[in-house]
Amino acid sequence: MAKSRETIILETNKSIYTIIIHRVPHGHGFAWGGTQDREYRGRIELTPDPQAGLIIADDIILEEYLYSVLPAEMPRHSPLEALKAQAVIARSEAMYRKQYEEVHNQHPYDLCDGQHCQVYGGLSVERPQERRAVNETRGIILTHQSELVHALFHANCGGHTQTAKEIVGWTGEPYLESAPDTD
Numbered sequence: 769m770a771k772s773r774e775t776i777i778l779e780t781n782k783s784i785y786t787i788i789i790h791r792v793p794h795g796h797g798f799a800w801g802g803t804q805d806r807e808y809r810g811r812i813e814l815t816p817d818p819q820a821g822l823i824i825a826d827d828i829i830l831e832e833y834l835y836s837v838l839p840a841e842m843p844r845h846s847p848l849e850a851l852k853a854q855a856v857i858a859r860s861e862a863m864y865r866k867q868y869e870e871v872h873n874q875h876p877y878d879l880c881d882g883q884h885c886q887v888y889g890g891l892s893v894e895r896p897q898e899r900r901a902v903n904e905t906r907g908i909i910l911t912h913q914s915e916l917v918h919a920l921f922h923a924n925c926g927g928h929t930q931t932a933k934e935i936v937g938w939t940g941e942p943y944l945e946s947a948p949d950t951d
Contacts (some may be wrong), residue, residue, distance in 0.1 A: 774941040775815045782810035806890040815876045838898035842886035851901035860910040860919040912943045
């Protein structure tokens with residue numbers, strides 16, 4: 769087996785071929801974590817790392833990233849309008865994290881594939897309805913006073929969200945207000 773300290777690039781003609789990587793670890797530390805085979809389109813960067821062993825980065829455009837995020841973050845039979853709303857939120861959050869946060873600046877990627885950023889599973893989790901939602905909202909983002917919104921979302925709020933100023937380390941973004949999750 770050859771050893772390398774440099775990033776290895778795998779690239780295909782994405783209109784014809786994909787790249788499948790077997791036993792990709794995911795969800796480390798969560799009950800749903802494990803390994804799975806993942807299929808990617810286009811360009812993969814494999815970077816040796818002394819702690820992780822090998823870091824896999826899928827180099828894709830934002831809209832293709834969202835094709836995989838929506839099915840991972842939304843229930844299977846969500847209405848199209850809910851998926852479109854989630855597409856706008858997920859796009860805004862991805863752009864915000866890339867532009868303003870430096871959490872992954874020591875890694876060879878902008879966003880991780882877990883709950884920390886947004887769950888991303890590659891090409892094999894994509895579904896037509898979620899692709900449609902992304903395509904129909906292409907380029908639409910959330911702003912407040914002409915600034916990109918930190919568009920946080922979560923699977924469960926325990927019945928009621930908090931205002932941003934109630935969260936340690938937050939300054940109180942006016943668009944993140946407390947609200948119940950039911951009538």
